[in-house]
Amino acid sequence: MSSSKDETQQLIQFVGTKLRELRKEQKLSLEELAAKTGVSKLTLGNIERGETNPTLGMMWKITNGLSLPLMALLKPENNINIVRAGQGPQLSGNRQEWVIEPLFSDIRGSLEMYRAFLKPHCKYVPEAHHPGSIEIATVMSGEVQITIGESSYTLNKYDSIQFVASEKHTYTNLEDEQAVLHLAINYK
Template identity: 85%
Template structure:
């Protein structure tokens, strides 16, 4: 098995190659894509060449700009995958307080699954998802407050919530221990 550093580099290369492929399929220049995503042309070029490790927020912006599920930029399509906790590539949010491991996407690309880790007493507010996307979050460890729009909900171990993911939302770990969530996002 390769090291975590090797897996991260492979993910960076895959994201770059897939981004270029999707951009060309849609007949977009780097400048066109920059205008659609708010990510600079220089940064997009660096991502495509595998010269930078894009943040999770950047990847969300690019996926939204291309109108593709996030997983289209993250994982090759395979019929069988086994993903062991903590052993696959990871994407980081702000200051590594929020870490996700891409798990699965259905072969049609309409549903994606992630394992997320939220550090103690930290908050993560993701980029808005595609219009019509639905998110299901299940707390696997810890106690997490999920705010959707103006309403907040406290979820304990094994509690789940479903909501429209294009609405502004955030996750806050209410404990002194790392929280673990499983997330499923369905794109209509």
Template identity: 70%
Template sequence: MDETKKLIQAVGSTLRELRKEQRLSLEELAAKTGVSKLTLGNIERGETNPTLGMLWKISNGLSVPLMSLLKPENEVNIWRAGEGPQITDEHGWSIEPLYSSSKDMIGMYRAYLMPHCTYEPEAHHSGTTEIATVMAGEVHLTIGEATYALKAFDSIQFTATDKHVYANHSGTQAIMHLTITYK
């Protein structure tokens, strides 16, 4: 079985487990997430590859870090750049989940933004804080009406429930480290 299929099945299994822990039916979870009952069922059975947007909606609806849906199987995990699971979208954005703790309500990610691309994440649930550190390249981050230019090793912290957009206006890929805390 290839890595993508394993990841899809692991996400489905974890989603079912989290939904049952919260004593939610598929219909109730659909109402909380905005993702259809049919799609949620397909994800749980490992029959569909959910988009990044869907995974954000589901994690927000369950009030868990996104990484909780991609639970590592071991107590010690090494996430080598470009070798772990990647979640991509059609707009030139991809993330590699690094760490998550449901107890601490935190998720850490390595994010990539292709040249001349923008990415606007799904709205995060109330009380979410995001810390972005640019590791390579340059990123313009718009939060509400203000735009901040961030260069390599610059960091910014903000309330992630505010509308925010990452933009890479350069001709080279931007790489970031994101830490998201949930309340």
């Protein structure tokens, strides 16, 4: 078994264990959590047992339903963390066009940081984030069009944008090369 498969399985187990802990802290049954998140009881049980690798969209639904930041499912709490590019866990959408590396979250869980990769000429439409949350995106390489509601903005290398993340938004890579972004999400 390769190191990458080992890391993926460890992440799946960690997410499942953490989900069970968070659900029990909120004194929710699997049925109650399913009703709050829109994710089936069967799928939630499979995630908790580490039998399935949840998609990024599914994890957004779960954390939104629990009123917690995404990192609550992904990161252990440490005082000092180093995240080396390409060496940590990576999460993706259904077709692997959008991949994120969780970087950091503050102790209160109100701020999260990610590194994101968007394949050439691909589009990513994330699940709506928590109400009132703010997203800040900085393009580190490439040219990315970000559509927020009905308005579109083209960002080049080192350009940044801030917006209300609970509003529908889309990232589109306009280039022939992979785009790299740094994202920060602030939960109110």
